[in-house]
Amino acid sequence: MAAAKLGDITKCDPKNPSEVKNTYCNREFDDDPNLNQDCKDPESYCFICCENEAGVRHVQERTQCFAMCNSKPKGGNWIWVPESNAVKA
Numbered sequence: 071m072a073a074a075k076l077g078d079i080t081k082c083d084p085k086n087p088s089e090v091k092n093t094y095c096n097r098e099f100d101d102d103p104n105l106n107q108d109c110k111d112p113e114s115y116c117f118i119c120c121e122n123e124a125g126v127r128h129v130q131e132r133t134q135c136f137a138m139c140n141s142k143p144k145g146g147n148w149i150w151v152p153e154s155n156a157v158k159a
Contacts, residue, residue, distance in 0.1 A: 073126045074128075075125040076123070076131060077122070077123035078123060078126045079120060079124055082115075082120050082135055083138060084138070084141070089090070091110065091115050093126060095109035095110050098122055099122075116135075120132060120136055120138075123135065
C-alpha cells in the first residue's frame with residue numbers, strides 16, 4: 071500500500087515553518103521514534119516526507135518532490151561584488 075500512496079507533496083516544502091514540520095512528523099511517524107526524530111532533522115525532513123507522501127509507483131511526483139528538496143537555499147549571507155575581486159594591472 072505504501073508504494074501506491076500519493077499524498078500531498080506540498081507538505082514536504084523545506085520552507086515550511088518548523089511547527090508545521092514537527093506536527094507532520096508527530097502525526098505521520100508516531101509509532102517509530104527513530105523515524106520521527108530523523109523526520110524532524112531539517113536536513114532530512116523534505117526527503118523523508120517525499121518518501122512518505124509519494125510511493126515508489128508515483129515516480130514523476132516523487133522526482134518532483136525530491137527536486138523541491140534539492141532546490142532549498144544553502145545558507146550563507148554574502149554578496150558578490152565583482153569590483154572588489156578585480157585583478158589590478
